[in-house]
């Protein structure tokens with residue numbers, strides 16, 4: 001509940017629209033109750049008056065038509081305003097989440113895998129945006145309708161007011177509270193089971209080719225089936241609980257009806273109430289319980305919304321990996337890089353870097369090699385200040401990286417990693433990520449530097465050709481060269497390359513190094529690689545071993 005309350009400011013931004021939706025839902029319910037009440041009164045009064053002679057049919061029939069009309073219009077308006085506010089809330093929620101997520105990436109917890117993140121960004125946000133329409137709105141409406149109906153009864157049939165009020169309070173407060181309490185654990189388990197199901201589906205789809213080749217499709221399918229069975233079982237349990245709640249509400253409605261009938265018949269005998277009014281009240285009592293049915297249906301969703309809120313808050317409150325300086329310095333253009341006795345370890349793991357020192361002058365080109373897992377990518381992460389060393393300093397232009405703001409620092413360094421993404425978009429938009437304001441001439445020049453211009457010229461739509469997901473419509477070499485063109489376009493004076501030629505054959509690899517040496521002649525290059533680098537590509541080859549750097 002605390003997590004859900006922390007989203008209150010976002011709900012408040014849509015406060016007016018949500019209040020209007022609530023008002024319209026109240027009008028719908030009250031019009032429904034009034035419609036039933038008037039109809040009951042009208043039909044009974046008409047039946048009691050022989051052939052309707054002497055009974056004014058005009059007023060009640062116009063009331064019935066009027067209430068029906070109000071009910072239809074209010075329901076339509078409520079759906080329109082409520083769903084519009086909900087969709088806007090959804091976009092605010094996503095904005096809120098992304099704004100908190102980006103400064104926290106890469107997430108420190110490796111267990112928060114891709115599928116789980118996707119699940120939080122989609123299903124959890126959806127579960128939360130429903131909270132108002134399916135849970136809070138009907139609940140508030142039921143309380144208002146219950147209070148109005150109790151007041152009406154207190155005026156027209158005082159002996160029934162207490163019984164009705166008690167039954168209504170149980171149906172609108174006690175039953176939902178009990179259901180919420182009972183389903184809280186189930187709601188969380190259900191949200192987590194659904195997230196597992198999404199992860200199993202995503203893992204199966206992404207790894208389909210490898211799973212097939214390894215003959216492991218069977219175990220992947222079983223994992224999916226298990227996750228599906230668990231999600232189904234939890235949903236059934238939640239459904240069972242909701243049905244039990246709905247049945248209890250029906251029993252309470254019946255008890256309220258019996259109470260009103262009992263008191264009404266006594267009052268009728270004593271001449272304190274007229275038959276048609278009693279009939280109207282009985283139907284109105286029935287109608288007033290419509291709202292409680294909606295609450296019960298919403299409670300299952302409220303449990304899921306609370307669990308979703310907890311998962312989103314947990315994500316949004318992860319500590320940022322590094323703190324931004326209060327008074328950031330401007331990043332100097334031609335600056336040397338200095339690692340000074342830098343030691344670094346991931347939480348709970350042995351040290352990766354142990355007192356590492358090295359200096360890279362502006363424009364110098366170095367390659368860093370070393371055995372797998374020795375910390376080469378970690379070194380680049382420290383340089384990008386995606387993590388902070390526990391000891392020593394990493395400095396740029398003589399100042400610790402902590403003195404610069406991350407955005408300025410990242411504008412100063414372009415990264416080309418082995419898994420640099422190619423987005424499902426046009427070639428142009430993929431390139432523009434390197435420099436948003438680049439014109440066509442700059443794009444073509446970057447493509448030419450990466451020797452991709454010839455290929456683009458063969459495409460009927462040129463720069464506006466769409467690229468398949470993860471660059472699947474390009475060859476591995478073309479994909480790498482597109483990422484290189486993007487990095488070159490950025491104009492960052494420092495180029496960081498992490499295994500840029502992984503997955504390329506030797507011929508394409510040699511071509512890549514040649515292109516790099518020509519295209520980035522005036523930039524500082526730090527390249528992590530296992531490849532055999534041809535002469536002339538870099539000035540120095542260093543080896544990282546046992547957390548220390550040494551000349552190869």
Ligand SMILES: Nc1ncnc2c1ncn2[C@@H]1O[C@H](COP(=O)(O)OP(=O)(O)OP(=O)(O)O)[C@@H](O)[C@H]1O
Pocket residue numbers: 108110346347349352370371372373374375376377378379
């Ligand atoms: N986010 C992380 N959390 C915990 N440990 C990590 C994390 N990233 C890397 N490691 C560990 O730190 C060590 C260094 O990893 P790193 O990726 O820097 O090595 P590398 O030299 O780049 O390896 P490779 O050549 O295989 O790419 C490894 O033992 C790795 O398991």
